[in-house]
Amino acid sequence: MRESPESLEQRIAGLRSAVRRALAGGDRTAARALRAELRAAEDSWERAVLGGGDPKPVLLPVREQVHHALSLLGVPAAPKLIVAVHDAFFSGELASSRLTSLRRDEERSFRSAPYSRPYYLCAALTADLLAPARGLLVISTWPLPTRIVGPYSPRADFLTSAIRVAEHTLRTGAGGDAVRPLLWRFAANIPGAAGDHPHDADPRRLLTAATAELEVHTGKDTEQRRQAADRARRQLGDVEQLFGARLAAAARAQNGRLP
Amino acid sequence: MTDLAARLDRLRGDAPARNHDARTIAALTTNPGCGRRGLMDAAGIDKDAVARYLGFPAPFGQSQFAIARGNAFEKQVKDDGFAELFTLLRERLGLPVPQVAIESLDEVGGNHGSELRHAQTRRALARALAGDGSTLFDHPLLRLDIAGQPAYLEPDVLAFRLGDKFYVIEIKSFAIIDGQADPEQVAAAARQSAVYVLALRRLLTQLGHPATAVSHEVILVCPENFSNQPAAAFVDVRKQLSVIERQLSRISRIDDLVAALPEEMTFELGDGLASAIRAVEARYAPDCVSSCELAFFCRDEARACGSTDLLGIAVRDDVGGVETLATALGLADGSLAPSPEQVEIAAKLRLARLLRAQALEGVA
Amino acid sequence: MSTLTALARIEAARTGSAQPLATVRHCHLGEQPLVLIPLKLSGEAAAPLAAMVGTARKDPALLVVAQPRNRDLRFGFAAELAALVLSYVESRQAGTETVPTKDGEGRQRYSDAPQVLVPNPGGITFLRLLGRSTRFRRIDGPYPVEASVPLLGRWLTWLCDRAEQPGSSVLMPMTSMLAGHWATGQSTFEDANLGALLGWLDPPEGMTGPQAALRAEDPLLCPPAGPTTDPGFDNEELAPLLAAYDRAPADQARMAATDRLRRALRRQLEPTWELMWRSIELLRALPEGAHVTGRWEGDRESFTHFAEGVPEGFPQAKRDSAVAAARRLIRLERAQDELDVQRALDDPLVMAEHRLTGEAFAGIVVAAQPDRLDTTGKTPKLRPYLQVRTSDPLRVADGDTVHNAGRKGQKALVVDVNAGTVLLELSSGMGRKRVAEPGSVPEVGDRVCFTTFAADFHRSPVLPPLEQTPWTHGGPPEAYVPGDDEAVAYPPTAADALEVWE
DSSP states (O other): OOOOHHHHHHHHHHHHHHHHHHHHTTOHHHHHHHHHHHHHHHHHHHHHHHOSOOOOOOOOOHHHHHHHHHHHHOSOBOHHHHHHHHHHHSOSOOOGGGGTTHHHHHHHHHHHSTTOSSOOEEEEEETTTOOEEEEEEEETTSOHHHHEEOTTHHHHHHHHHHHHHHHHHHHHTOOSTTHHHHHHHHHTTSTTTSOSSTTOOOHHHHHHHHHHHHHHHHHHHHHHHHHHHHHHHHHOOHHHHHHOOOHHHHHHHTTTOOO | OOHHHHHHHHHHTTSOOOOOOHHHHHHTTTSTTOHHHHHHHHTTOOHHHHHHHTTOOOOOOOOHHHHHHHHHHHHHHHHHHHHHHHHHHHHHHOOOTTOOOEEEOSOBTTBOOHHHHHHHHHHHHHHHHTTOOOSEEESOOEEEEETTEEEEEOOSEEEEOSSSOEEEEEEOOSOBBTTBOOHHHHHHHHHHHHHHHHHHHHHHHHTTOOGGGBOSEEEEEEEBTTSSOEEEEEEEOHHHHHHHHHHHHHHTTTHHHHHTSOTTOOOSSSTTHHHHHHTSOOOOOGGGGGTOTTHHHHHHHHHHTTBGGGGOHHHHHHTTTOOBHHHHHHHHHTSSOOOGGGHHHHHHHHHHHHHHHHHHHHHO | OOHHHHHHHHHHHHHTSOEESOSSBOSOOOSSOEEEEEEEOTTSSSOEEEEEEESSTTOOEEEEOSOTTOHHHHHHHHHHHHHHHHHHHHHTTSOEEEEOOTTSSOEEEESOOOOEEESSHHHHHHHHHHHHHHTTOOSSSSSOOOTHHHHHHHHHHHHHHHHTSTTOOSEEEHHHHHHTTEEOSSOHHHHTSHHHHHHHHSOOTTOOHHHHHHHHTOTTTSOOOSSBOOHHHIIIIIHHHHHHHHHOOSHHHHHHHHHHHHHHHHHHHHHHHHHHHHHHHHHHTSOBOTTHHHHHHHHHHHHHHHHHHTTTOOOOOSSOOHHHHHHHHHHHHHHHHHHHHHHHHHOHHHHHHHHHHTSEEEEEEEEEETTOEEOSSSSOEEOOEEEEEOOSOOOOOTTOEEEETTSTTOEEEEEEEETTEEEEEEOSSSOSSSSOOTTSSOOTTOEEEEESSOTTTTTSSOOOOGGGOOGGGTOSOOOOOOOHHHHHHOSSOHHHHTOOOO
């Protein structure tokens, strides 16, 4: 016989208290077992009350969505910015949770069948150790210096992103509620880019301001990236040039300066 | 390894050492007179596990909502190449536009090992001091030796070259509302940041630079009002710094405490644990509950021996420092003859008792 | 604290039950207080999660925010709370009384005022922030809210401001009310937990105070009284329930998820609700102190004045100007002094504190010359002598003026102090004739109490409420007008649109 929702509800409440009791007493094993039981009871409850399972979200080709957004930006970018750009300019939904495993999947694919895809989504490389930079995605077909980030790159790339977004907005005439927060996200943090009113972000002014600040940093940034890229070409193999060096290789890259 | 460190290791037994962090170091300053806690902390003993074992689990635990909020705010401030933080530092502190270089120190080529990261932090700061370094250092790993044990500390950000000084930047998710924040939370942040300032000063001294190159003002970054917009505030931590330094110098003097203990004594989880702990004197105060995992055990102990500590320092002061409830009541009802130094308080207690009785009689 | 209170605590600790610190109730407790228990989401400044509200023990309203990170739901909650609070405020405006004025026309004053009771000081802090976050909201423009929301903000702000005035009873934390009347055998730190405090005062059948207090520290048996919830509840109950709400694909599922959330929050709030009403019962059982009515009149005065200003007024400023802040401080200090004196006069147990320190003494009249005349001046004056024997420690000396605690306005001069006996010369409070009004001079055998302070000590410059500062004194302080500052920060624009809440 199926348990009634009321009785399930009571059992759930009881189990919750039991989990907390177990945790308070430091009994993690019991807590884990109780949690599993709790989850099962909750599933039954949801089936009993709501019937049927969750509707399946439509799977869109994530790597293509990311590729679009990254191509627009032209510089290494974090998932959050990629999602924001996607939401502003492209249709369909891109959940940031789906970006987390992306890089690993790409690396696996490359290792099993190198260069079988027209492009791969990889991590940017850090200029010092040529190791994968956490949370920054790039496209494999970009020139190596673009895929490397040095100390000045976070700011330079932020400004470049702003310029690219502003240009795209002007070119396509895009606007409206989806684009405004993205423009504002840049304008609020670039001197001279924000208008007199809060949230007033004019793409033309953004373009001018971002270009002006980028001018200040670009020399040092480009030089550091170029040097690091030279090093990478000398020291790293194909896979590593795309997906980054491990620590041993990283130590080599630093000429054994690490313990 | 020093003798003391070896002895402390023995006290801990086979349990892994629980490393200090800024929070636990700052907590040392809240009840500095407590030998029990000082000793257990110095030995790196997991007080939480001890308290559970003894049947007095600490009432701590953090809500995942609070943790998530803290992480989200820190991430937001650091997103887009620290865009919001740069805006704040430029607007509030006049950071020049060309200074935008960031050194990320939260891992070394995918490795999170403490020693490796600390070495990396040293190198990065040395470069900065030599005039060729970055402006912001993300998650540097500092080190402070506590009774021979290294404690690794991780401030949110360090900023350099704001007027040739290093600043510790702490990102906290409690709100500054109309220019004011919860004083308790600000105080906790100040204590914690002071530990970072101290560790950074020690590092700079090792690198041959004056400690004063690290500012005694820390920069607190918090959300403003009810938005997620960050705001920055300077907090002067000189007072906290001196308290912590004093505390740390006392910790290395726990030799005396250790010397008084039987050679074979250990705080390992087991039958003898409770009596081993009781052998080291505690100084219980009611607010221990908010900062020490062992508080409920000590409270129970204070209760069992009827200590006036149970009622808080104010009550104890009001009864002239009398140590037990029984003594206080005995002096009050005259059943106990006061010692010479208790004569004054005994008279006061007797009168207090009489006045209370009179007032209550009138009602009854 | 004092030795007297300390002794009471020690006695409580030894006996296992609470000891009285007062013989009368020193706060107003109306027929219909509004009990309000707010809960907030951990880690947020003022994101409401739930509230239990009502004026009747049997009929609490439960308000819940199904997703506290969603601003629409948060302001929906504010609107629901506004409906309850505003109608309660309105119900306090049913009756008025006429207060005589100089011009003889008289003015109206509400014969009641709101009284909101929250579990602890944290509840007030939360209401203050909720007031701050709602009172500037616009009912039009980009992020409109219901008209009741900013109004709620203004009333909450008034309540919280007024609550700072010592002796006010419009908004009180229950823990402070109880701790002001009883001493427990635990520390003030532990008294901050309403359950533990009440455990000492009113332990369940078969339990001692300390046992009940210990039980109340278990968040599973006795959920915290808010506004912060127990981390265990957050992690094990609230988080899955909020996630279920977020996941719910359709309206029906969302309603089911909301129902479950409501039930979970009700379980967190109901125990505190019961504690609140048990506390009210305990306090009601105490007779009201004599000066309580007068202080409540001050609350009604402030209520009337604020209510009159609501229709055309502006939301209260974010911060007081320097002058206003200084005035306010003086006013609060004065109210505190006045409260201290009044409490002592109303309550022999509080007076005992002053007797212990020598600021007052009590004793028996052992000799009296009720018709003694002072003939040294041009006209003879009635100056009765009283000899009072006391065992209290005496700190008064010849020439001091003392006040009869039992007879308002009666002053006496200390003529002689000698080994537990005080000779007093009464100088007032006996009528205007050469013979004392009957009963106005204590008789031999009477118990009397004289104080070095007086009820009207600070009354000398009777100041009108700040809002009624006469024109001769510069008029009422400048009304606050939202300036540019507001215009920038609040059309809820910049800051709000940036609210990310994730």
